[in-house]
Amino acid sequence: MTAAQAGPAAQFGVDNLPYGVFSAPGIGPRVGVRLGENVIDLSVLLGDEVFARPTLNAFLARGPDTWAAVRARVTELVAGSVRSDAVHAADTVVMHLPFEVADYVDFYASERHASNLGRMLRPGQPPLLPNWRHLPVAYHGRSGTVVVSGTEIVRPCGQFVPDGGGAPVFGPTRRLDLEVELGFVVGVPSAPGSRIGPDEFGEHVFGAVLVNDWSARDIQSWEGAPLGPFLGKSFATSISPWVVPLAALGAARIDLPAQDPEPLPYLRGSGQWGLDVRLTLSVNGQAVSWPQYRGMYWSPAQMLAHATVNGARARTGDLLASGTVSGPERGEYGSLIELSWNGTEPVPVGDQVRTFLEDGDEVTLTASAPGPGGTRIGFGEVRGRIGAARP
Amino acid sequence: MTAAQAGPAAQFGVDNLPYGVFSAPGIGPRVGVRLGENVIDLSVLLGDEVFARPTLNAFLARGPDTWAAVRARVTELVAGSVRSDAVHAADTVVMHLPFEVADYVDFYASERHASNLGRMLRPGQPPLLPNWRHLPVAYHGRSGTVVVSGTEIVRPCGQFVPDGGGAPVFGPTRRLDLEVELGFVVGVPSAPGSRIGPDEFGEHVFGAVLVNDWSARDIQSWEGAPLGPFLGKSFATSISPWVVPLAALGAARIDLPAQDPEPLPYLRGSGQWGLDVRLTLSVNGQAVSWPQYRGMYWSPAQMLAHATVNGARARTGDLLASGTVSGPERGEYGSLIELSWNGTEPVPVGDQVRTFLEDGDEVTLTASAPGPGGTRIGFGEVRGRIGAARP
Structure with a gap:
């Protein structure tokens, strides 16, 4: 055949x-x-x-x-x-799972996503923190809980402050969310103490996967100061089973959005590019958002250059995720906390509505990009169904 | 013989x-x-x-x-x-390096350390954030840059705001610090979705190492909002070559300090214990501080129980570090930012002084604990010399 x-x-x-x-x-x-x-x-x-x-x-x-x-x-x-x-x-x-994950770094590269969170969580203050336009903000996630599409996502338990405030309680998260992301997979390691410049991305990175960075917002907001996300993220991160090679994404390369202020020299390259990847977020088979990667402020190459500028070695299997992909319109937001504006505006899902995820919900991310000669390059899907919390 | x-x-x-x-x-x-x-x-x-x-x-x-x-x-x-x-x-x-590091989690379990940092970085506000006494705050560090004692620590470059403020600049860190910590090494993995209760610590954890969590304070403070430490820590974390089995630390077990408020049930165990480990921090052969692990607020078992309460699996090779060990007296602080009070009070080091580390400085941590019959159980040392930044 x-x-x-x-x-x-x-x-x-x-x-x-x-x-x-x-x-x-x-x-x-x-x-x-x-x-x-x-x-x-x-x-x-x-x-x-x-x-x-x-x-x-x-x-x-x-x-x-x-x-x-x-x-x-x-x-x-x-x-x-x-x-x-x-x-x-x-x-x-x-x-x-297509590769053994070495270190997993999650960025925060969408200006709209960072601004939306800033508006919700720091009302009355500038939506972007002072560092955001100077460097691609990121943190290390948990490598050991990166799972392949189809793995059940058990609703995590943890500590959070109940609605109305007061002492923290323990229980299943009440604000289980997803994050639509793209992830980049390192193939060739770097030597300890060396840097990977923004023009050397293709010498180290093999390809890209879809990422759903599941998030328990109530756990995350209570635990997060001053050291950032921990249990609110570490229960699971789902990736698509197919790694799309960078070699298949040549026709998807586009110019970056303007960066102001101009980044420091270590973040500048001679041929910086973004990616024209169109994503779809579906809940229970109903499409609810259409984020586009093309608007991402920081490029994949800038993310890797930043992550290694201090001499930290990159290893085979390192996963660098973009952070939530959110576009300027509400129909392009890549998380439920944004789509429901912190739970205040329920999102239509077929003939139902959602603020955060309910047990039994199935979340599917798909994506595609332009290929040669008018074809499309598909990323397949990353899918996960929410299972009830275990007592 | x-x-x-x-x-x-x-x-x-x-x-x-x-x-x-x-x-x-x-x-x-x-x-x-x-x-x-x-x-x-x-x-x-x-x-x-x-x-x-x-x-x-x-x-x-x-x-x-x-x-x-x-x-x-x-x-x-x-x-x-x-x-x-x-x-x-x-x-x-x-x-x-004695074990391949799976996930590396760094806690913040010393009340004095967290309070000292709070007093320095958030003057006029309560030194502890509201969550601190309710849960062992932690973040994921970079597994791929955990190195064995003796590895040269190249001064990292990165982005920071210069003294006096203004736009960020790129260059070698000016505030290179160390952190005196103890780390616990997971042997037996847990199943995804399960928890390791505080009384099950010994069924999973094999032993302990000394940890020096090198820190670039200027990089860390600029990058850290809102997602926590990244490049300020990820360039290197040194551990001692000898893993002391828990079985050797039976005589070192002590009661925990009082915890107020009482922790939530998932953090309580029937036989919670701390460790009477005495550490010494030396710079260029001169002892400058004597932190004691016995005062740590959160126990090793509570750290592991917390890290897995959301169902995140533990893997063989997971490293859970305590965070900086600082006691109540200045001579017991476990970092230079505390010993020099944010660089304002130089620390005597032999016939010299230090605020932060200089190129060529060698930092050594040693520790011991009571053994059976009046003997001492030694941890050996974790040592690192600062190399000049690479342009």
């Missing part, structure tokens, strides 16, 4: 070829690429042991020359007849 | 037996225990492959029954004549 003929899924065409880790009955976790409705087993197709492993990390560590060579070879091979034992229908495989 | 006869080092007696990873000429990194002035190669002594590995993780994952059995067997064997090919003089081996 010709794998490319195997289905309509135009977002997984030959110009995309994202990488993931799958298993099937009798076939242990290994690396595949997605093509149409099929998954191509690279360990069979290419006979390279690096693809017989249960994570992408070893392949990611090999670097841009290998990434390009493998992509070229796969493109060539799938144009012809692919041996049938390398081809699995995508709906018959189980997808796994 | 009898290994126990090999040297004076009373803090590494038979009641201690801390674990580390060493290499020697012709001998790759593997697990050893420290006894006196010697390192005993456990892969040779016990013939178990788990000790032939370059990290402790696989051994740590085996759990308390194995930890106890190995400790009993090693104690028995070193009482007799140890085969000479298992014994190396400690001053002839190279020590490595």
Whole structure:
């Protein structure tokens, strides 16, 4: 059969070829690429042991020359007849976390998101804090709770101040939220003490995934001073199973929005770019928001340059997430706290409304970007259903 | 020879037996225990492959029954004549990072430290924020830059606001600091969605290390709102090479200080304990402070219970650091920002003074705790010398 003929899924065409880790009955976790409705087993197709492993990390560590060579070879091979034992229908495989996460850094790169939060949480004060336009604000998240799409999200318990104030109580979060983000995956590590300049992004970063940074807003707001988010975020972060290579996102590159003031030299590059990625947030199958990555203030390359400017080494499997993608209109906000304006304006979800998430709700993020010649590059989806809190 | 006869080092007696990873000429990194002035190669002594590995993780994952059995067997064997090919003089081996760090969480568990910082940074306001007595405040640090004692600490560059204010500048930190901490190492993972109660600490945690959480105060203060520390901490965190087992710290257990208000039930245990560990901070060989762990407000078990109460799984290699250990007297403060009161009162260091660290300075933390029968259990040291910033 010709794998490319195997289905309509135009977002997984030959110009995309994202990488993931799958298993099937009798076939242990290994690396595949997605093509149409099929998954191509690279360990069979290419006979390279690096693809017989249960994570992408070893392949990611090999670097841009290998990434390009493998992509070229796969493109060539799938144009012809692919041996049938390398081809699995995508709906018959189980997808796994595609890479072992080293350090997970979550940024705050959307001006609208940061401003919305500032307006809600610091009313009467300037919506952006003084540092925001000078550096890409970020914090380290919990690597060990990054999970693949489809993993149930158990409503976390924690400590928070009840409505009306008073002493903190313990219980299931009452303000469970999501955050629509894009994440970038480091392949090639940097040496301790060295920096990755903004023009060196492509020498280290392999590709991008969808990220849902689940957030318990009541826990987060009580715990967060002065050291930032901890348990309000650390229960789960979901990512999509397919890592879209940067090589597939060439046509999606766009100019950055204007940055004022001009960033310090270490954040300037000769060819800074943003990405024209269009995302959709759905709750229970109802689309509720359409964030666009194109408006993000800080570029992916600036995020990585900042994260390493102090000499911190980057490692294979580092995940740098953008922070919530929120556009200027309410229909482009990337979290429920923004869409419901801190819970005061319920959001229509089909024939229901939501402020924050209820048990049983299923949240799905999808995204696509321009590909060559008018095609679309799809990111697939990241999905999670809310399970009831455990006592 | 009898290994126990090999040297004076009373803090590494038979009641201690801390674990580390060493290499020697012709001998790759593997697990050893420290006894006196010697390192005993456990892969040779016990013939178990788990000790032939370059990290402790696989051994740590085996759990308390194995930890106890190995400790009993090693104690028995070193009482007799140890085969000479298992014994190396400690001053002839190279020590490595003892475990692969999974997630690194840094707490803020000293009331005096949190109060001191509050007084300096929020003058005129209550020194403790409202959440501090209700939960052990913490944030995630960078796992990939945890390094072993002896690793050079290159002065980090970053963005900060110059003295006198104005626009931020980029350059080497001018306020490079240290933090005296104790860290706890998770051996047995927890299942996603489960919690580790305060009485289950010993079923998961293997032992303790010394931690120096290097901090660039100018970078930290500019970047830190609203998401907490990032580049001001992520350039390096040093730990001691020897992991002291909890089993060696039985005689060091003490009652916790009174906690008021009473913590929520998930933070209460039937047998909560603190640790009588006495630390010494030295700069360039001159002791400048003597923090004591015994005054820490939140217990190690409360830190782990809190970190997992939202269902976040713990993994083998998780490092939970206490935050700066500061006692009530100035001679017990665990950081230079406290010892120099935010740089206003220079600290005598031999015949010199310091506010923050200068290039070439060497910082050493040591510690010991009571052992059985009047002995001392030593933690060894964590040491780092400041190297000049790289342009």
